[in-house]
Amino acid sequence: MRAAVLHEIGQDKLEVLDDVETTGFGPGRVRIRVRATGLCHSDLSAMAGVLPQPAPFVPGHEGAGEILEVGEGVGHLKPGDRVVVCWLPACGVCAACKRGQTQLCLAGFMNAGTPNFRRPGGDVFGFAGTGTFAEEVVVDAGCAVPIPDDVPFDIAALIGCGVTTGLGAALNTADVEAGSSVAVIGCGGVGISAIQGARLKGAAEIVAVDPVASRRESALKFGATRAVSPDELPAAKQEVTAGEGFDYVFEVVGRSATARTAYENTRRGGTLVVVGAGALDDYLQLSMFELFFDEKRILPSMYGGGDVLRSYERTIALWRAGRVDLEGLITHRVPLSDINEALDQMRSGTALRTCIEI
Numbered sequence: 001m002r003a004a005v006l007h008e009i010g011q012d013k014l015e016v017l018d019d020v021e022t023t024g025f026g027p028g029r030v031r032i033r034v035r036a037t038g039l040c041h042s043d044l045s046a047m048a049g050v051l052p053q054p055a056p057f058v059p060g061h062e063g064a065g066e067i068l069e070v071g072e073g074v075g076h077l078k079p080g081d082r083v084v085v086c087w088l089p090a091c092g093v094c095a096a097c098k099r100g101q102t103q104l105c106l107a108g109f110m111n112a113g114t115p116n117f118r119r120p121g122g123d124v125f126g127f128a129g130t131g132t133f134a135e136e137v138v139v140d141a142g143c144a145v146p147i148p149d150d151v152p153f154d155i156a157a158l159i160g161c162g163v164t165t166g167l168g169a170a171l172n173t174a175d176v177e178a179g180s181s182v183a184v185i186g187c188g189g190v191g192i193s194a195i196q197g198a199r200l201k202g203a204a205e206i207v208a209v210d211p212v213a214s215r216r217e218s219a220l221k222f223g224a225t226r227a228v229s230p231d232e233l234p235a236a237k238q239e240v241t242a243g244e245g246f247d248y249v250f251e252v253v254g255r256s257a258t259a260r261t262a263y264e265n266t267r268r269g270g271t272l273v274v275v276g277a278g279a280l281d282d283y284l285q286l287s288m289f290e291l292f293f294d295e296k297r298i299l300p301s302m303y304g305g306g307d308v309l310r311s312y313e314r315t316i317a318l319w320r321a322g323r324v325d326l327e328g329l330i331t332h333r334v335p336l337s338d339i340n341e342a343l344d345q346m347r348s349g350t351a352l353r354t355c356i357e358i
Helices: 041-048 107-111 153-159 162-174 189-200 213-221 230-241 256-264 288-294 308-320 336-348
Strands: 003-005 015-017 029-039 062-070 082-085 117-119 122-126 136-140 144-146 181-185 205-209 226-228 246-251 266-274 297-300 330-335 353-357
Touching: 015 336, 029 082, 029 153, 029 336, 041 336, 062 153, 082 153, 153 162, 153 308, 153 330, 153 353, 162 189, 162 246, 162 266, 162 297, 162 308, 181 189, 181 230, 181 256, 189 205, 189 213, 189 246, 205 213, 205 230, 213 226, 226 230, 230 246, 246 256, 256 266, 266 288, 330 336, 336 353
Parallel strands: 181 205, 181 246, 205 226, 246 266, 266 297, 330 353
Antiparallel strands: 003 015, 029 062, 029 136, 029 353, 062 082, 082 144, 117 122
16 A cells, blocks of 8 residues: 655655555554644654654654454444544553543553554554554554544544644643634644644633634634734733733743743733643753742643543544634645645744645
């Protein structure tokens, strides 16, 4: 089958090959024909080595498709079922799951070190234990979440990661208070979803912060009340909050520098929500005095900070009701053969979400 492969960490181009095959099918596993997958910035981070991922590997973790085959012991799925790929499934029995913090379950990471594919030259991994830049994937049955027939594959793919992460950061992690002031730093697909979540919760002011003009324009269409470049943030803080700082600031970049900016623009007693996935060696520096004196809450948000399956269902319900715009997030559509064009668009900031049609 065809798949896009990164041969070495640090390379910026993928090679689309037709000699890749899936591995690992068996009891408790399913084989999925991928129909659509989104290009997430986390894929770029893994390619660059910011996020740990063994190579060679097939990127992609935000996918949707149809069940081709189910392994022994899989009773809730059958061939032909439409599913979204969940890269962080909950086992249901670990301590985190029993506490209701299923987004912190580590079961999904246990397979990240096992190859998902192979080529004549050797094993190939799948990013985050999935690897959806391929015509087929084999994953644990818990990674395949059934979706209703009225949800298109491209929309389902977005729900698999970016939308769930951004919406959940506002709805679950921050639980934004109606009438509050919000700033979102980083307005790609996840940041735009956080903006939509803040709007749903009734935030009075939502300031979108991004260096790319097209993203700022998009943010206004999705619910931001104003959109500024990073250099314009101090003025927006003064105008919106009289200099006090925002009630909630979402950092959706994954860098210590922007997290520090987010902290400085959060009011005393306010909430900083860290959504971006950053590097292991990138440290956020805060003094013990400011931590004590400012009493700002710092809330990391992992995969939307809530039960993933419930979040999927909620997002579908909101989409059906017209309360969130998911179609508008897809600004580019390309076939798998043009994946490197999509990578360039993501790096330039011209794409919110690119749908790879497979």
